[in-house]
Amino acid sequence: MVDMKSLFEAERARRIEAKRATAAAEETSSSNADEIRAAPAPCDLSPRTPLRLADHAVGADRGVAGLHYVPDFLSADEEAAVLRGVYAPDAASRWVASGQRRVQNWGGRPSELDVAEPLPPFAAALARAVSDAGVVAEGAAPNHVLVNEYRRPAGITPHNDGDIYNPRVAIVTLSGGALIDFWAREGPASETDDEDARRPDAPSPRAQVYLRPRSLLLYEGDAYALRHGIREASVDRITPLCVNAAVAGVKVGDEVERGETRVSVVFVRKERR
Numbered sequence: 001m002v003d004m005k006s007l008f009e010a011e012r013a014r015r016i017e018a019k020r021a022t023a024a025a026e027e028t029s030s031s032n033a034d035e036i037r038a039a040p041a042p043c044d045l046s047p048r049t050p051l052r053l054a055d056h057a058v059g060a061d062r063g064v065a066g067l068h069y070v071p072d073f074l075s076a077d078e079e080a081a082v083l084r085g086v087y088a089p090d091a092a093s094r095w096v097a098s099g100q101r102r103v104q105n106w107g108g109r110p111s112e113l114d115v116a117e118p119l120p121p122f123a124a125a126l127a128r129a130v131s132d133a134g135v136v137a138e139g140a141a142p143n144h145v146l147v148n149e150y151r152r153p154a155g156i157t158p159h160n161d162g163d164i165y166n167p168r169v170a171i172v173t174l175s176g177g178a179l180i181d182f183w184a185r186e187g188p189a190s191e192t193d194d195e196d197a198r199r200p201d202a203p204s205p206r207a208q209v210y211l212r213p214r215s216l217l218l219y220e221g222d223a224y225a226l227r228h229g230i231r232e233a234s235v236d237r238i239t240p241l242c243v244n245a246a247v248a249g250v251k252v253g254d255e256v257e258r259g260e261t262r263v264s265v266v267f268v269r270k271e272r273r
């Protein structure tokens with residue numbers, strides 16, 4: 001004869017236990033999710049050996065000293081790891097709109113001195129890669145990192161960095177490419193690539209550098225004294241002013257479609273002057 005009472009009790013106990021187990025699992029998974037939300041994405045980049053800057057000088061043909069372009073500074077996996085850090089949940093609150101772009105500042109804003117803030121793992125790993133590659137002064141590893149995000153066709157108005165970034169700027173390009181113009185310090189410059197900006201009498205940059213994803217751009221000296229900018233455009237037209245066409249794998253006359261997004265990471269060593 002079936003004992004209904006014990007069957008009922010057993011079923012009740014089973015349900016209570018199942019409920020308890022579900023609640024415990026939910027609690028664990030939500031505390032894991034909180035941890036994941038809060039934890040900065042780890043970022044491991046392989047060790048660098050010092051670069052011979054002379055091997056990467058571009059710009060001499062156009063009489064611009066101090067321009068260097070290093071293709072494939074990062075591998076595709078390293079680029080993905082850095083982008084995971086840029087878009088990690090803990091970095092989301094750092095985005096600030098700035099003109100057509102949005103930016104993240106790490107280590108304070110460029111003009112603030114003595115900001116004691118450790119760089120997040122992606123920025124620290126890239127800063128270490130840049131200094132191990134020997135492209136910043138010895139003992140002067142970057143302590144400020146600016147991340148720019150451009151959504152096609154956004155660009156950046158021609159500008160000069162003033163004293164803030166002196167003496168050398170290092171910029172890593174991620175995700176999408178773009179053509180950067182270097183303009184004379186004074187005088188007209190084009191901010192777009194519309195028909196007017198392409199007329200023969202339109203202002204002409206001193207030099208242009210095509211920035212491939214995963215590349216490193218360095219500018220100092222004469223190049224630092226110029227203004228630089230990226231036009232608002234969906235397509236970059238490669239002209240004879242492009243000083244790194246061969247190494248960037250483009251040629252005069254090419255029309256290179258911009259990717260949907262370009263991310264650039266700018267490294268700065270802030271010193272009290």
Ligand SMILES: O=C(O)CCC(=O)C(=O)O
Nearest residue numbers: 146148156171228264266
């Ligand atoms: O995105 C770039 O490559 C240029 C960025 C720049 O000029 C700046 O942040 O001041």
